[in-house]
Amino acid sequence: xxxxxxxxxxxxxxxxxxxxxxxxxxxxxxxxxxxxxxxxxxxxxxxxxxxxxxxxxxxxxxxxxxxxxxxxxxxxxxxxxxxxxxxxxxxxxxxxxxxxxxxxxxxxxxxxxxxxxxxxxxxxxxxxxxxxxxxxxxxxxxxxxxxxxxxxxxxxxxxxxxxxxxxxxxxxxxxxxxxxxxxxxxxxxxxxxxxxxxxxxxxxxxxxxxxxxxxxxxxxxxxxxxxxxxxxxxxxxxxxxxxxxxxxxxxxxxxxxxxxxxxxxxxxxxxxxxxxxxxxxxxxxxxxxxxxxxxxxxxxxxxxxxxxxxxxxxxxxxxxxxxxxxxxxxxxxxxxxxxxxxxxxxxxxxxxxxxxxxxxxxxxxxxxxxxxxxxxxxxxxxxxxxxxxxxxxxxxxxxxxxxxxxxxxxxxxxxxxxxxxxxxxxxxxxxxxxxxxxxxxxxxxxx
Numbered sequence: 033x034x035x036x037x038x039x040x041x042x043x044x045x046x047x048x049x050x051x052x053x054x055x056x057x058x059x060x061x062x063x064x065x066x067x068x069x070x071x072x073x074x075x076x077x078x079x080x081x082x083x084x085x086x087x088x089x090x091x092x093x094x095x096x097x098x099x100x101x102x103x104x105x106x107x108x109x110x111x112x113x114x115x116x117x118x119x120x121x122x123x124x125x126x127x128x129x130x131x132x133x134x135x136x137x138x139x140x141x142x143x144x145x146x147x148x149x150x151x152x153x154x155x156x157x158x159x160x161x162x163x164x165x166x167x168x169x170x171x172x173x174x175x176x177x178x179x180x181x182x183x184x185x186x187x188x189x190x191x192x193x194x195x196x197x198x199x200x201x202x203x204x205x206x207x208x209x210x211x212x213x214x215x216x217x218x219x220x221x222x223x224x225x226x227x228x229x230x231x232x233x234x235x236x237x238x239x240x241x242x243x244x245x246x247x248x249x250x251x252x253x254x255x256x257x258x259x260x261x262x263x264x265x266x267x268x269x270x271x272x273x274x275x276x277x278x279x280x281x282x283x284x285x286x287x288x289x290x291x292x293x294x295x296x297x298x299x300x301x302x303x304x305x306x307x308x309x310x311x312x313x314x315x316x317x318x319x320x321x322x323x324x325x326x327x328x329x330x331x332x333x334x335x336x337x338x339x340x341x342x343x344x345x346x347x348x349x350x351x352x353x354x355x356x357x358x359x360x361x362x363x364x365x366x367x368x369x370x371x372x373x374x375x376x377x378x379x380x381x382x383x384x385x386x387x388x389x390x391x392x393x394x395x396x397x398x399x400x401x402x403x404x405x406x407x408x409x410x411x412x413x414x415x416x417x418x419x420x421x422x423x424x425x426x427x428x429x430x431x432x433x434x435x436x437x438x439x440x441x442x443x444x445x446x447x448x449x450x451x452x453x454x455x456x457x458x459x460x461x462x463x464x465x466x467x468x469x470x471x472x473x474x475x476x477x478x479x
Contacts, residue, residue, distance in 0.1 A: 044075040045105055045139035048082040049093070049146055055084075059145075061349050062316060066145045068266075069170050073177070078139055079105065088146045092155045099159050107138040108161030143170060147317075150199040167317060168195060186239045190232060197228045257418040257463070258307045259298070260336035262361065264353035265313030267344045268376040271401040273310040276411060298414060303445045304462060306418050309336070314360045316352070333361065338417055339371045340410075345389055345398070346380035370417065374399055374410070419445070422461040427474065429456045440470065 048063045050056075059082065067077050083098055092099060141163050142156070148166040157164045165173075172195050175188040200221055261269040273279060277296035298306040311333055333339060341357060343350040354373075361367075373396035375389055386398055397413065399406040422445070429436055431454060440446065440458065443466050448459035462470075 042075045042141065043078045043139045044070050044141045044143055045102070046070070046077060046080040047094075047102070047142060047144050048080065049088050049144065050082055050084045051087055058352075061352070063145050065316065066143065066167060066170070069167075069174060070143055072174055073170065075141060075143075088148075091152065092159065093144065093148060093152050094156075099156075102142070103160050105139050106142065106160045106162045108159070141165065143167075153199065171315065171318070183239070183242050186235055186242060190235050190239065193228050193232050193235070197225060197232075200224050200228075256305055256307050257338070257421065258295075258309060258336045259338045259340060259414055260309045260311055260333040261340050261342055262311055262333050263313060263342035263357055264344070264350070265315050267313065267342045267350075267353075268401060269310050269313065269342045272340075272342055272374070272376065272399075272407075272410075273308060275401045275407045276414075277308050298411065300411075302415055302418070303441065304443050304466065306414060308414075309333075314353075314356050316356050318356075318360065333369075334366050336369060337421065338414065339366070339369050341371055341373045342376050343373065344377050345375035346377045372397060372413065376401065378406070379403065419461065421463070423464055423467055424459065424461045425467055427458050427460060427470065429458060429474075430454060431456070433474075436473065444470075 046063060046066055048059050048066075050059045054062075063080055063082070067080070070077060081102065083094055085094075094102065139162065142160055143165045144156075145167055147168050148156070148164075153164055153166065172188070172192050175184075176192055179185045179188045261272060263269055273294065273296065276298055278299045279294070279296040295307055295309045298308050339361075341354065343354055347353070373393055375393065375396050375398045377400060378386055378398045379400040379402055381389070390396065390398060397410060399410055401407065424447070429440070437456070440460065444460040444462040446458055446460050448457075450457040460467075
């Protein structure tokens with residue numbers, strides 16, 4: 033069958049390579065996630081295919097016969113090179129689409145659900161005649177589009193350049209040309225790579241400066257009880273952030289809609305205040321450069337007093353997603369912090385499903401950010417944990433200590449007041465640092 037219609041803009045064909053180590057439900061779930069990733073970028077998935085191979089290391093990635101079949105879906109009817117690498121598992125399986133299913137629609141982008149080497153990307157692009165991405169390239173592109181703050185933009189740009197550097201290629205109009213002057217000089221490719229190295233060095237210096245500023249702000253907040261929302265991307269963390277703090281934190285039904293750490297006070301406010309931070313979401317096969325880049329962002333989780341592990345309970349794969357969260361947090365050194373598993377999006381579950389999950393996870397909390405009662409329950413849990421960590425103490429405030437009562441009420445919880453002849457007897461609950469600071473001020477009044 034011949035396809036003649038020109039490709040529509042942003043039509044994507046997804047390809048999964050199944051190996052003995054990566055197959056079955058795991059491969060299917062990963063491909064579905066890839067479809068959500070490319071949709072986040074505005075692409076339209078027109079088909080998915082899967083091929084069984086012993087590995088993903090073949091120079092042309094796919095066998096020549098299979099490459100020719102896929103090339104028909106991209107409208108490239110040229111000659112497909114035979115790499116001569118036969119694979120004992122070479123066997124293509126069409127998942128959602130075949131040539132007969134798509135008589136008029138051509139793909140103008142192909143995305144592989146695995147990482148490809150620079151030479152593999154180049155070979156596949158040459159043979160399919162369209163733009164080709166691997167999974168890491170898609171994730172980095174999403175991060176590049178969604179980064180808002182200076183910190184996130186620096187982190188993403190470092191990861192993007194690290195990804196781009198080995199994939200630079202010589203231009204066709206000068207790949208052998210040398211710079212004018214004495215000696216061999218540098219090729220255009222060498223100049224481009226050196227330029228990227230210089231950019232990376234400058235970005236890293238700037239990031240260190242920004243991270244020092246962030247560290248200073250975290251130090252200022254360290255006296256307060258902090259709650260960090262952590263979890264898989266699109267689990268509903270930003271919606272929960274809005275519900276708990278009454279803030280306008282950005283949140284969309286897209287993967288990685290939030291990349292920047294946002295910190296807001298829990299509302300209704302408590303004394304002392306409780307802070308809530310929304311952190312970047314995780315994903316399977318998150319590129320190592322991005323994990324390393326976001327260490328400073330995840331430092332909010334590292335410094336937190338309580339971690340709320342938010343999962344989309346309506347997603348059948350949330351258990352494996354939770355494993356990813358555990359692995360990433362372990363990698364960045366988050367351990368030994370009190371945790372609560374929050375089974376979110378319960379409104380999308382039947383009563384029977386909710387009961388089964390609570391039987392499986394008896395220490396978890398079932399919530400829906402659309403249910404005010406659930407948010408009130410979660411709010412109270414956070415307050416109770418914070419109160420449990422506070423110290424209760426009785427203090428004497430002389431009437432001559434003008435202004436001190438206002439300061440006490442602004443940073444401490446006053447549970448009891450007794451007015452005596454020349455002083456006020458207060459019972460307060462606060463953290464150790466604030467109590468020590470108060471006692472120091474009290475000693476100055478007693479001199």
